Amino acid sequence: xxxxLPTHLLPEIAQRETPSALIDALKARFAERxxxxxxxxxxxxxxxxxxxxxxxxxxxxxxxTADVAYAVKLAAEYSVPVIPFGVGTSLxxxxxxxxxxxxIDVSRMNRVLQINAEDLTVTVQAGVTxxxxxxxxxxxxxxxxxxxxxxxTLGGMSATRAxxxxxxxxxxxxxxxxxxxxxxxxxxxxxTGTRAKKSAxxxxxxxxxxxxxxxxGVITEVxxxxxxxxxxxxxxxxFFPSIEAAVRTTIEVIQMGVPIARVELIDHNTVRxxxxxxxxxxxxxxxxxxxxxxxxxxxxxxxxxxxxLASAHGGNAFEWASTPEERTRLWTARHNAYFAAIQSxxxxxxxxxxxxxxxxxxxxxxxxxxTQADAxxxxxxxxxHVGDGNFHFGYLIDPDNAQERAVAEDLxxxxxxxxxxxxxxxxxxxxxxxxxxxxLLTEAGDGAVEMMRTIKRALDPKDIMNPGKIFSL
Amino acid sequence: xxxxLPTHLLPEIAQRETPSALIDALKARFAERxxxxxxxxxxxxxxxxxxxxxxxxxxxxxxxTADVAYAVKLAAEYSVPVIPFGVGTSLxxxxxxxxxxxxIDVSRMNRVLQINAEDLTVTVQAGVTxxxxxxxxxxxxxxxxxxxxxxxTLGGMSATRAxxxxxxxxxxxxxxxxxxxxxxxxxxxxxTGTRAKKSAxxxxxxxxxxxxxxxxGVITEVxxxxxxxxxxxxxxxxFFPSIEAAVRTTIEVIQMGVPIARVELIDHNTVRxxxxxxxxxxxxxxxxxxxxxxxxxxxxxxxxxxxxLASAHGGNAFEWASTPEERTRLWTARHNAYFAAIQSxxxxxxxxxxxxxxxxxxxxxxxxxxTQADAxxxxxxxxxHVGDGNFHFGYLIDPDNAQERAVAEDLxxxxxxxxxxxxxxxxxxxxxxxxxxxxLLTEAGDGAVEMMRTIKRALDPKDIMNPGKIFSL
Numbered sequence: 034x035x036x037x038l039p040t041h042l043l044p045e046i047a048q049r050e051t052p053s054a055l056i057d058a059l060k061a062r063f064a065e066r067x068x069x070x071x072x073x074x075x076x077x078x079x080x081x082x083x084x085x086x087x088x089x090x091x092x093x094x095x096x097x098t099a100d101v102a103y104a105v106k107l108a109a110e111y112s113v114p115v116i117p118f119g120v121g122t123s124l125x126x127x128x129x130x131x132x133x134x135x136x137i138d139v140s141r142m143n144r145v146l147q148i149n150a151e152d153l154t155v156t157v158q159a160g161v162t163x164x165x166x167x168x169x170x171x172x173x174x175x176x177x178x179x180x181x182x183x184x185x186t187l188g189g190m191s192a193t194r195a196x197x198x199x200x201x202x203x204x205x206x207x208x209x210x211x212x213x214x215x216x217x218x219x220x221x222x223x224x225t226g227t228r229a230k231k232s233a234x235x236x237x238x239x240x241x242x243x244x245x246x247x248x249x250g251v252i253t254e255v256x257x258x259x260x261x262x263x264x265x266x267x268x269x270x271x272f273f274p275s276i277e278a279a280v281r282t283t284i285e286v287i288q289m290g291v292p293i294a295r296v297e298l299i300d301h302n303t304v305r306x307x308x309x310x311x312x313x314x315x316x317x318x319x320x321x322x323x324x325x326x327x328x329x330x331x332x333x334x335x336x337x338x339x340x341x342l343a344s345a346h347g348g349n350a351f352e353w354a355s356t357p358e359e360r361t362r363l364w365t366a367r368h369n370a371y372f373a374a375i376q377s378x379x380x381x382x383x384x385x386x387x388x389x390x391x392x393x394x395x396x397x398x399x400x401x402x403x404t405q406a407d408a409x410x411x412x413x414x415x416x417x418h419v420g421d422g423n424f425h426f427g428y429l430i431d432p433d434n435a436q437e438r439a440v441a442e443d444l445x446x447x448x449x450x451x452x453x454x455x456x457x458x459x460x461x462x463x464x465x466x467x468x469x470x471x472x473l474l475t476e477a478g479d480g481a482v483e484m485m486r487t488i489k490r491a492l493d494p495k496d497i498m499n500p501g502k503i504f505s506l
Numbered sequence: 507x508x509x510x511l512p513t514h515l516l517p518e519i520a521q522r523e524t525p526s527a528l529i530d531a532l533k534a535r536f537a538e539r540x541x542x543x544x545x546x547x548x549x550x551x552x553x554x555x556x557x558x559x560x561x562x563x564x565x566x567x568x569x570x571t572a573d574v575a576y577a578v579k580l581a582a583e584y585s586v587p588v589i590p591f592g593v594g595t596s597l598x599x600x601x602x603x604x605x606x607x608x609x610i611d612v613s614r615m616n617r618v619l620q621i622n623a624e625d626l627t628v629t630v631q632a633g634v635t636x637x638x639x640x641x642x643x644x645x646x647x648x649x650x651x652x653x654x655x656x657x658x659t660l661g662g663m664s665a666t667r668a669x670x671x672x673x674x675x676x677x678x679x680x681x682x683x684x685x686x687x688x689x690x691x692x693x694x695x696x697x698t699g700t701r702a703k704k705s706a707x708x709x710x711x712x713x714x715x716x717x718x719x720x721x722x723g724v725i726t727e728v729x730x731x732x733x734x735x736x737x738x739x740x741x742x743x744x745f746f747p748s749i750e751a752a753v754r755t756t757i758e759v760i761q762m763g764v765p766i767a768r769v770e771l772i773d774h775n776t777v778r779x780x781x782x783x784x785x786x787x788x789x790x791x792x793x794x795x796x797x798x799x800x801x802x803x804x805x806x807x808x809x810x811x812x813x814x815l816a817s818a819h820g821g822n823a824f825e826w827a828s829t830p831e832e833r834t835r836l837w838t839a840r841h842n843a844y845f846a847a848i849q850s851x852x853x854x855x856x857x858x859x860x861x862x863x864x865x866x867x868x869x870x871x872x873x874x875x876x877t878q879a880d881a882x883x884x885x886x887x888x889x890x891h892v893g894d895g896n897f898h899f900g901y902l903i904d905p906d907n908a909q910e911r912a913v914a915e916d917l918x919x920x921x922x923x924x925x926x927x928x929x930x931x932x933x934x935x936x937x938x939x940x941x942x943x944x945x946l947l948t949e950a951g952d953g954a955v956e957m958m959r960t961i962k963r964a965l966d967p968k969d970i971m972n973p974g975k976i977f978s979l
Contacts, residue, residue: 149864151761151864152864153760154864193706194705205704207713208681221953222953223950223954223957224950225954227929227949228929228930229862229863229864229895229896229925229929231678231862231896231934231935232667232862233666233668233717233860233931234931234932234933234945234950235938235946235954235977236718236958236961237667237680237713237714237717238950238954238958240680240713240714241713241714244710249709261763284624287626288626289734327804330804334803387706389703389704390702391622391625391701391702391703392625392626392703393622393624393625394625422702422703423704453700456700456702457700457702458699458700458702458704458705458706459707460705461702461705462704463706464706465706465708469707473707476707477696477697477711478697480690481697481711484709484965485708485709488714488961488964490964491963492957492960504708
């Protein structure tokens with residue numbers, strides 16, 4: 034189903050042998066929780082990216098931190114790669130066993146361990162997903178805002194420094210993880226912080242692990258902030274005569290400091306796909322999907338101000354979703370945009386872009402990219418967490434069509450270079466994985482990437498933790 | 507003036523030789539900007555802590571990143587310690603040349619390099635102070651909220667992961683630094699990020715450097731977030747019948763999610779000291795000093811809610827400061843609390859505590875500490891960024907009185923253990939420095955501290971960057 038991984042993306046693929054003695058030792062401890070069945074291995078050897086590689090040699094279904102530590106210690110003994118796996122929703126090839134090794138699936142580590150409603154914190158096992166978390170804390174009147182779209186695990190979201198629709202107001206995993214429990218490359222278990230809201234106690238190991246994409250350890254527990262459910266929530270859809278008008282409205286909203294909770298751009302192509310997929314009748318024009326959180330008075334103030342700004346740019350047909358059901362319907366449509374797009378071209382895969390630029394550069398970055406994408410003839414979807422200057426093109430390609438892939442990668446390449454010129458980043462929230470290793474070098478520079486490599490070599494001298502991702506050693 | 511550093515705080519003090527060839531080479535490049543005058547060296551060999559050590563062998567006044575890189579490269583060649591210096595306001599012995607070496611003073615690197623008002627970001631040289639920064643961005647209608655009290659440099663604030671009074675709403679340096687320029691231990695210069703609001707591009711080197719206390723490199727440039735000046739600001743003072751009543755009010759304010767901008771506890775002792783020092787007539791009772799930011803309607807809502815919560819705990823005499831002058835007068839009093847306290851006992855030094863606990867544990871942590879401090883007979887001041895669960899006792903000791911010092915350190919020790927038991931941290935914002943190395947071990951555990959050491963050894967193999975701070979190698 035997946036295309037072969039384009040070799041130019043991989044500096045080297047040297048499969049490392051997984052000795053049968055290791056598999057035997059894993060089976061001795063984990064019995065049926067260590068699987069070598071091809072279907073299980075294949076399921077764990079891919080993600081939502083368009084890449085493919087041979088599957089891992091075995092999959093261990095961990096049920097505890099001790100399980101993870103045991104498996105990592107064994108893998109370290111045999112110098113065999115370890116790839117942490119949550120629910121497989123990453124987008125950049127993070128989960129591919131490009132050097133072989135074993136996958137450690139933490140999805141059964143799905144207990145909410147400690148809800149401290151009085152402190153607005155919760156500690157969960159790494160396999161808890163964001164929807165499960167919100168379900169389990171609902172009775173406290175609190176919620177966890179980070180929403181990357183997919184129902185990802187908290188471990189995976191930490192590992193990729195995920196964010197999504199609510200980040201414009203509530204921040205990303207970077208701002209919302211208080212502490213982690215991590216099994217290191219030697220199989221030891223550490224905690225990276227406390228439940229205190231702030232700390233100046235030594236190196237920020239929490240933030241070092243957040244976004245390290247499994248290359249420095251396996252995240253086994255996550256402590257995150259929770260927020261009081263807003264007294265009032267209001268969602269609005271606004272349609273614009275052009276993408277530019279929608280983007281310029283967004284820029285002004287952010288520059289004025291409106292504490293908007295969500296502001297998502299969906300272009301007219303994508304609205305069409307979403308209408309078809311979700312049986313909706315949204316106007317097939319560029320739209321902003323917005324949400325306001327606060328007191329009833331505060332929400333009203335925000336919404337009025339935004340409506341005024343939108344109107345000045347020709348935004349019209351403000352449609353309000355005041356009931357939870359209507360809001361859910363709208364956000365479900367937004368969340369299904371990816372799948373709606375994939376289904377619009379049977380057999381296709383999406384090559385996703387993830388640039389993020391300073392808010393004033395958003396129009397420059399986005400509009401030129403739209404022109405180029407339109408000119409390419411490749412169908413695409415375009416959605417964006419535009420309040421953060423972050424947006425995603427998904428170029429819909431036939432994975433077996435080298436020409437389409439090349440055109441899409443060329444568009445991506447041009448977009449990234451544009452974003453970097455505008456003082457932005459190649460990845461706002463998806464991570465580097467296999468797909469953006471070259472971009473990272475351009476963005477961060479040799480010196481900074483060499484510092485990352487030095488840290489990696491020091492903390493994982495055998496290079497067993499998800500090797501070959503982020504950078505080549 | 508300073509007391510000798512208690513030896514139990516230092517696992518070893520091995521002064522490393524600074525060869526005259528190094529000094530000669532520095533003088534050749536920097537001429538009068540490399541000083542070996544005793545008075546200059548002594549000024550750079552201490553901070554606001556109560557410790558003392560021999561001064562550095564020389565002080566280099568850098569004017570550019572290239573200056574810093576040149577000096578560090580030379581120091582690396584001779585394996586001589588390098589201690590970055592801003593304006594000397596750190597509190598935990600960070601600046602002491604306990605192993606000898608040279609101090610690099612960046613206070614002349616004080617240019618605001620790039621104001622991007624349209625993106626709410628600014629890039630400054632490391633020696634710019636927070637007051638200077640706010641002065642220079644005033645015309646944009648934006649401000650930089652992080653306020654640790656002292657007029658510290660942005661470089662120093664980054665290095666210690668500073669926060670202060672506004673952190674309850676705006677976060678700490680951890681949340682507000684977007685990117686750094688850093689001269690590494692080898693004298694190379696790297697950038698750790700872009701101006702994008704969020705990024706998932708590799709290891710979070712920015713956050714690794716923020717709070718690393720000069721042990722991983724010299725910070726030379728800092729890019730931080732700015733915020734629109736609130737449309738309305740209102741400050742209030744409220745007096746309480748007991749510290750407990752003030753604390754319980756604070757806990758409820760935070761738990762209800764009120765976006766209060768500042769909520770500072772000042773105990774009755776400290777109010778007395780402040781009254782005397784700043785010629786004020788505040789009621790000598792425990793008080794909360796609060797500030798609300800937002801739209802006029804939002805500020806009114808917040809203030810009314812807080813007043814209601816305070817009243818239920820016996821809080822009274824809400825006094826409003828609506829003009830900027832009144833607000834400045836109040837906050838100046840708060841900022842002068844430290845100096846007011848120091849002056850209340852001539853010749854004394856303060857041993858400051860800095861615990862931070864989850865908000866629900868604040869009363870438990872604080873009240874028992876007050877009881878013990880009162881029983882000790884040592885005079886003290888007590889102020890707190892209580893909305894974050896962070897507060898500071900300053901035990902006022904005669905630095906030459908070993909008995910007083912021992913009693914104060916014992917109080918501190920008990921307080922830290924209490925905070926750790928309550929799932930908090932030994933340092934919310936001051937950093938570890940020399941003073942909290944043992945506490946860090948207890949808090950983070952051997953494994954986590956060993957991970958910090960491993961990173962340090964890898965990035966600074968000659969151990970020249972502010973050696974002997976945070977942990978012993």
